[in-house]
Amino acid sequence: MNGAYGRRMGQIADYYNIVHVDLEFAEDEPVTLEKVLTVLDDHPEVTHFATVHCETTTGILNPIDAIIPAVHARGVVTIVDAMSSFGGVPIDTAALGLDYLISSSNKCIQGVPGFGFIIANRTALARTEGNARSLSLDLYDQNQSFNQQHGKWRFTSPTHVLYAFHQALQELAAEGGVPARFARYTRSEHQLRQGMLALGYAPVIAEADQSPIITSFKYPSAAFDFHAFYAYLKDRGFIIYPGKVSTIDSFRIGNIGEVYTGDIQQLLRWIKTYSTVRVQSGRKID
Numbered sequence: 600m601n602g603a604y605g606r607r608m609g610q611i612a613d614y615y616n617i618v619h620v621d622l623e624f625a626e627d628e629p630v631t632l633e634k635v636l637t638v639l640d641d642h643p644e645v646t647h648f649a650t651v652h653c654e655t656t657t658g659i660l661n662p663i664d665a666i667i668p669a670v671h672a673r674g675v676v677t678i679v680d681a682m683s684s685f686g687g688v689p690i691d692t693a694a695l696g697l698d699y700l701i702s703s704s705n706k707c708i709q710g711v712p713g714f715g716f717i718i719a720n721r722t723a724l725a726r727t728e729g730n731a732r733s734l735s736l737d738l739y740d741q742n743q744s745f746n747q748q749h750g751k752w753r754f755t756s757p758t759h760v761l762y763a764f765h766q767a768l769q770e771l772a773a774e775g776g777v778p779a780r781f782a783r784y785t786r787s788e789h790q791l792r793q794g795m796l797a798l799g800y801a802p803v804i805a806e807a808d809q810s811p812i813i814t815s816f817k818y819p820s821a822a823f824d825f826h827a828f829y830a831y832l833k834d835r836g837f838i839i840y841p842g843k844v845s846t847i848d849s850f851r852i853g854n855i856g857e858v859y860t861g862d863i864q865q866l867l868r869w870i871k872t873y874s875t876v877r878v879q880s881g882r883k884i885d
């Protein structure tokens with residue numbers, strides 16, 4: 600756990616009375632293979648391992664390419680919350696030995712919100728018959744229904760969302776697939792990061808650990824008024840996010856979706872205007 604979504608996994612497990620061992624990191628620090636292996640050594644009873652790929656709390660990217668194969672090699676079932684990375688960051692589930700990848704319609708796939716999906720290793724999934732603690736989240740049963748009833752959902756399917764998802768997948772393919780989207784997000788992130796640094800806004804996450812999805816920036820001063828900054832940008836067509844880091848005053852800027860170089864450039868222009876007039880001279884503008 601190195602953020603809100605890792606902690607949420609713990610909360611989900613608590614609701615289902617699933618015993619779990621929490622390995623906690625600071626929110627600006629990536630999950631490391633070394634510490635994961637140490638905990639697994641200390642807890643040979645552990646059967647499943649779960650982590651978050653892009654921790655959207657900060658925008659840090661956890662190194663699943665190093666962690667998952669090593670955990671898988673120990674015979675532990677591997678689960679990754681790839682909610683905010685799948686579709687925008689290449690992930691080779693088979694090569695990693697990743698048993699379950701969880702994501703949703705509305706982040707890097709750029710569809711509308713409405714359903715989550717899981718990419719599962721069939722062999723691992725076949726072993727889960729009768730395991731589910733929840734009827735609606737019985738993945739094995741849902742998969743049986745898909746396979747035996749020509750793709751039928753067990754309960755009412757989110758039809759409109761699926762049509763939107765289908766369209767989003769076509770748009771992803773037209774863009775050049777995941778590698779092209781990853782390249783666009785990466786370009787935007789670098790442009791944003793460099794531009795913000797030049798304006799005096801320091802990123803929370805070290806460049807080596809930064810995802811191309813969302814970036815956290817520290818408040819430039821203790822007097823920084825996030826709400827005024829937010830409102831100023833919102834009035835000009837840009838919505839940013841409040842920070843989610845527990846120990847650092849920060850805000851976040853995401854660049855997934857239909858966001859291109861020109862958008863980042865325009866955003867940086869507004870932030871520059873705001874920063875020079877309002878933050879540095881203390882003069883009010885609106």
Ligand SMILES: *Cc1c(COP(=O)(O)O)cnc(C)c1O
Pocket residue numbers: 604651653654655680681682683703
């Ligand atoms: C957005 C997100 C979630 C939660 O998604 P909901 O659709 O709000 O349930 C979980 N994990 C990560 C890493 C996310 O970015």
